[in-house]
């Protein structure tokens with residue numbers, strides 16, 4: 001299959017990225033990051049989560065962040081909503097899209113959202129109905145689709161079962177997530193092809209954490225089966241508080257570097273994303289996890305030094 005001509009990226013850094021930070025990140029910094037990401041041309045920004053502040057304290061300021069971020073025309077601002085209480089927060093904050101997040105393993109479902117897969121579907125159904133009734137886009141994520149930190153292997157049939165449940169709820173997009181970054185490229189193809197037998201390929205997205213350094217290979221494998229939607233996180237920030245040791249999502253800068261080289265349109269400026277990645281990494285006091293971001297930044301500094309010396 002030929003590669004897609006255009007890819008839609010959802011930038012999840014402010015949510016998946018920052019949710020995992022131990023140090024409190026002030027609202028000003030979260031808003032500053034969102035401003036930079038939007039200025040770079042991000043078309044879908046996963047800005048925050050309306051989840052229990054007891055479970056994820058870093059996201060307790062969701063409403064304040066939402067009140068302050070810019071809302072450029074045509075850009076989708078998405079937020080996580082595990083239940084109807086979360087949905088009400090999202091609606092009040094004028095989110096464009098809500099994300100329900102289930103799991104392909106019972107063990108992870110209990111750890112992450114404190115209920116079984118079946119119970120989670122029962123909680124998501126009113127969220128899905130309310131999203132439709134209010135004209136919000138509805139996205140779903142299927143966590144631990146390639147391996148679970150508590151259960152180990154996850155059968156493809158378990159992933160497909162959850163995909164079917166989300167399809168029947170009317171989801172506009174379903175993300176297949178490698179929460180702990182253990183997937184390999186051939187496995188990714190198998191799982192995505194199986195999902196695409198039950199749900200339109202052009203509405204499937206890939207969400208790959210990079211714990212084992214496989215995420216960019218997994219993005220490429222997904223492109224080869226025709227997937228054209230991906231989540232990515234600026235500077236490779238993130239992880240899930242309920243998947244210890246898992247590192248962040250594939251870095252947006254690395255994905256853009258690949259897509260630009262392949263001539264695939266995204267509408268996002270790699271240069272501006274590199275600057276955004278360096279900016280948030282400087283705030284967090286550590287080096288960016290994006291290899292492409294660091295290389296391009298070093299090149300820029302060296303160009304500037306040469307220009308000054310001349």
Ligand code: HMG
Nearest residue numbers: 050051052055082085086112113114141143144177179240
């Ligand atoms: P629970 O304790 O079973 O919920 O948690 P509950 O309904 O019994 O409520 C307990 C308390 O939480 C109550 O407050 C509720 O009001 C409050 P209290 O009466 O004790 O003061 N509460 C809420 N507060 C704010 N917003 C809400 C909300 N809901 C209840 N929406 C619950 C169940 C789902 C709420 C909890 O487990 C939770 O919030 N989990 C979120 C976990 C999370 O955010 N994980 C990380 C995101 S998922 C992820 O990273 C994976 C992904 O990236 C894909 C991948 O990589 O796999 C998407």
Ligand code: MG
Nearest residue numbers: 016179239240
């Ligand atoms: Mg994630």
